[in-house]
Amino acid sequence: MRKALFESFIYGPLTEPALxxxxxxxxxxxxxxxxxxxxxxxxxxxxxxxxxGSCNGCELEIHALxxxxxxxxxxxxxxxxxxxxxxxxxxxxxxxxNMREALLRTYNATPDPKWVVAVGxxxxxxxxxxxxxxxxxxVNDVVPVDLTIPGCPPNPKALLAGLLALLQTxx
Amino acid sequence: xxxxxxIPHREKAxxxxxxxxxxxxxxxxxxxIDQLAAGRCTLLGLWGDAPDVxxxxxxxxxxxxxxxxxxxxxxxxxxxxxxxxxxxxLERAIRDLFGLDAVDAPDTRTWLDLGFWDVRHPLxxxxxxxxxxxxxxxxxxxxxxxxxxxxxxxxxIIEPGHFRFTANGEHVVRLEQRLGYVHKGIESLMAGAxxxxxxKLAGRTSGDSTVAYAFAFAQATEAALxxxxxxxxxxLRALMAExxxxxxxxxxxGAICNDASFSLMHAQCGILRExxxxxxxxxxxxxxxxxxxxxxxxxxxxxxxxxxxxQALLTEVRRMFPRLVELxxxxxxxxxxxxxxxxxxxxxxxxxxxxGYVGRASGRAFxxxxxxGYAPYIDLRFDxxxxxxxxxxxxxxxxxxxxEQSLALIDQILDALPNGKIQAAIEAKSKTCEGLGLVEAxxxxxxxxxRLDGKGRVERCHLRDASWFQWPLLEAAIEGNIVADFPLCxxxxxxxxxxxxx
Numbered sequence: 324m325r326k327a328l329f330e331s332f333i334y335g336p337l338t339e340p341a342l343x344x345x346x347x348x349x350x351x352x353x354x355x356x357x358x359x360x361x362x363x364x365x366x367x368x369x370x371x372x373x374x375x376g377s378c379n380g381c382e383l384e385i386h387a388l389x390x391x392x393x394x395x396x397x398x399x400x401x402x403x404x405x406x407x408x409x410x411x412x413x414x415x416x417x418x419x420x421n422m423r424e425a426l427l428r429t430y431n432a433t434p435d436p437k438w439v440v441a442v443g444x445x446x447x448x449x450x451x452x453x454x455x456x457x458x459x460x461x462v463n464d465v466v467p468v469d470l471t472i473p474g475c476p477p478n479p480k481a482l483l484a485g486l487l488a489l490l491q492t493x494x
Numbered sequence: 495x496x497x498x499x500x501i502p503h504r505e506k507a508x509x510x511x512x513x514x515x516x517x518x519x520x521x522x523x524x525x526x527i528d529q530l531a532a533g534r535c536t537l538l539g540l541w542g543d544a545p546d547v548x549x550x551x552x553x554x555x556x557x558x559x560x561x562x563x564x565x566x567x568x569x570x571x572x573x574x575x576x577x578x579x580x581x582x583x584l585e586r587a588i589r590d591l592f593g594l595d596a597v598d599a600p601d602t603r604t605w606l607d608l609g610f611w612d613v614r615h616p617l618x619x620x621x622x623x624x625x626x627x628x629x630x631x632x633x634x635x636x637x638x639x640x641x642x643x644x645x646x647x648x649x650x651i652i653e654p655g656h657f658r659f660t661a662n663g664e665h666v667v668r669l670e671q672r673l674g675y676v677h678k679g680i681e682s683l684m685a686g687a688x689x690x691x692x693x694k695l696a697g698r699t700s701g702d703s704t705v706a707y708a709f710a711f712a713q714a715t716e717a718a719l720x721x722x723x724x725x726x727x728x729x730l731r732a733l734m735a736e737x738x739x740x741x742x743x744x745x746x747x748g749a750i751c752n753d754a755s756f757s758l759m760h761a762q763c764g765i766l767r768e769x770x771x772x773x774x775x776x777x778x779x780x781x782x783x784x785x786x787x788x789x790x791x792x793x794x795x796x797x798x799x800x801x802x803x804x805q806a807l808l809t810e811v812r813r814m815f816p817r818l819v820e821l822x823x824x825x826x827x828x829x830x831x832x833x834x835x836x837x838x839x840x841x842x843x844x845x846x847x848x849x850g851y852v853g854r855a856s857g858r859a860f861x862x863x864x865x866x867g868y869a870p871y872i873d874l875r876f877d878x879x880x881x882x883x884x885x886x887x888x889x890x891x892x893x894x895x896x897x898e899q900s901l902a903l904i905d906q907i908l909d910a911l912p913n914g915k916i917q918a919a920i921e922a923k924s925k926t927c928e929g930l931g932l933v934e935a936x937x938x939x940x941x942x943x944x945r946l947d948g949k950g951r952v953e954r955c956h957l958r959d960a961s962w963f964q965w966p967l968l969e970a971a972i973e974g975n976i977v978a979d980f981p982l983c984x985x986x987x988x989x990x991x992x993x994x995x996x
Contacts, residue, residue, distance in 0.1 A: 326817070327762075327814065327817050337765060372650075372651045373647055373654075374652070374653045374654050374676065375654075376675075376676045376677075376678055377653070377676065377701070377992065378698040378699065378700060378701040378704075378992045379653055379700060379701040379702055379990065379991070379992050380698070380701025380702070380704065380782055380784070381701070382651050382652065382653065382701070383701060383702060383745075383782065384781070385651050386651055386745070387764075387767075387768060387771070389764070390761070390764035390765065390767070390768050391761060391764065391765050391768075392765070392768050402650075402651060404649035404650070405649070406647075416676065417678060419675065419676055419677055419678055420610040420611055420612075421608045421610050421674055421675045421676070421677055421995075422646065422654060422675050422676065423610065424610070425646045425647050425654065425675070429647050451683070451691075451694060451695055451698060452678040452679070452680070452683065454683060455678060455679030455680075455682055455683050456611055456612065456613055456616045456679050456682060457611060457616070457677050457678050457679035457682075458678055458679065475698075475784065476701065476782070478775075478781055
């Protein structure tokens with residue numbers, strides 16, 4: 324293994340160049356973020372992920388953001404374990420009735436200023452699951468959403484572009 | 495001897511394939527419970543279809559499967575769980591969804607209905623919801639015990655579920671799971687859906703196993719309609735299934751080591767996982783290969799340069815993976831955490847019919863690809879790795895060995911990939927027909943049973959994830975371990991919440 328580690332000095336990092344922020348996302352956010360909040364946060368955002376009923380596809384791609392290719396933390400984002408430490412709630416899945424209360428409590432536990440990002444087709448409007456007795460709807464039906472990142476699931480590049488738009492507007 | 499030889503039954507359903515479905519009354523149902531309790535067969539599934547309850551059984555040597563159907567009287571049926579504990583959660587789920595009661599059931603608490611729905615028994619005789627009684631967790635009594643409630647929202651990027659630990663200092667005395675938070679009503683959405691829509695829903699039952707679910711749904715549909723997918727489609731399905739297995743095993747091996755604070759393995763395995771997903775995207779246009787398998791065949795042929803991408807992936811994995819395995823094996827601090835942690839007893843694995851690495855790490859030699867077997871695996875050579883230790887380490891090693899087997903399988907698939915069509919015509923039958931599919935996902939066997947109406951729509955579809963028979967064993971595996979080892983044990987199981995909650 325030592326050999327593999329030394330090789331990494333020769334071959335350089337796998338991390339790919341930064342993407343442009345998502346244009347549509349920027350426009351969506353321009354309304355949402357105020358100047359005072361920007362001053363407070365600097366260029367760093369703490370993210371708390373909440374699965375409100377997802378099939379776990381979105382989680383896999385959110386996980387991928389932390390791998391060597393995307394390296395999310397170089398942009399000043401990092402995932403935190405408690406909503407009390409978070410600036411951003413990244414919510415996946417249609418909101419199941421069974422998770423509605425838990426999502427609300429997580430939202431209320433997150434200090435202001437805060438942003439909610441609805442990740443994936445289901446989080447936007449309930450997706451394929453919207454019609455059921457067990458689903459409340461999209462994230463916006465339960466807590467106010469500032470940014471949506473479409474896709475089933477959105478790939479890591481789409482997730483990055485969306486988050487960079489958030490960072491640019493928020494800082 | 496066939497399974498049904500020992501079970502008295504009135505008749506066999508005429509349009510049920512590929513295995514038989516028998517209509518039983520009390521004596522047949524009880525005879526089946528006797529066989530389960532005596533360990534002569536394995537419970538493969540138990541689901542409602544009001545006013546009936548169906549039970550799928552698998553023979554001891556895995557080579558025969560049968561479905562038994564019991565028609566409830568006054569919405570009641572004799573409890574299977576009363577004598578065979580693996581059925582407990584299944585019976586609780588049937589009661590919540592259908593309002594069918596298991597008589598003499600050992601546990602009558604709700605399971606999927608957490609008290610937030612507007613209706614009770616949404617798949618049976620609907621009734622307005624009532625205010626639920628507080629959920630009573632099972633007691634654990636003794637001096638110095640304390641409870642640690644965790645979830646449903648967890649600290650990491652994972653699915654929601656509640657764990658109630660009772661601990662004595664560092665040591666876990668009892669863990670009780672409370673699941674159902676991501677229940678989306680998939681089985682109710684399936685009822686009346688077109689085959690296209692139903693296949694999409696099946697592929698979103700558990701995102702990490704989307705290929706396996708779409709595969710099992712296609713198998714069940716094709717069995718019901720008596721359609722055969724073309725050979726090229728069948729081989730490409732297996733290619734997708736093995737890519738999915740590779741990606742998940744890489745992710746799991748890394749994540750288990752990460753839960754023992756060994757982040758180097760996590761980073762390196764993450765690279766292999768990403769490369770696998772990129773190869774999948776280059777071949778089939780989607781990183782997780784969602785909606786790529788459809789009833790009758792596959793939605794898209796492999797890209798012209800797809801095989802080259804897969805070859806490049808195999809070369810890279812064969813270069814890097816052995817070094818990672820060596821690193822895992824030679825790092826004493828890591829082994830200190832994984833060896834002898836979270837042991838699952840072989841008896842439990844057999845009793846619960848636990849599939850996947852959970853079963854195979856505790857000596858249960860079941861892999862649905864091998865026996866009962868399905869195309870194209872019947873024509874391919876591969877080993878089913880088995881270990882006996884049953885600890886976290888054994889579950890890691892099963893994954894390591896399965897990665898090696900998947901690489902060899904992909905070689906064979908690419909070599910033998912037939913030319914020709916990728917989609918057979920799907921035509922609705924004029925009468926009702928039923929089919930069953932059983933596919934080996936990365937975490938274990940996925941069972942899908944369905945009944946199609948005469949117009950090509952789904953009338954009833956039941957999806958049973960391997961997690962149903964693995965989650966309860968996690969409760970047993972953690973007993974006597976320290977709280978800090980729970981993430982390690984949990985990740986080594988990597989059960990699906992969404993696949994279980996539906």
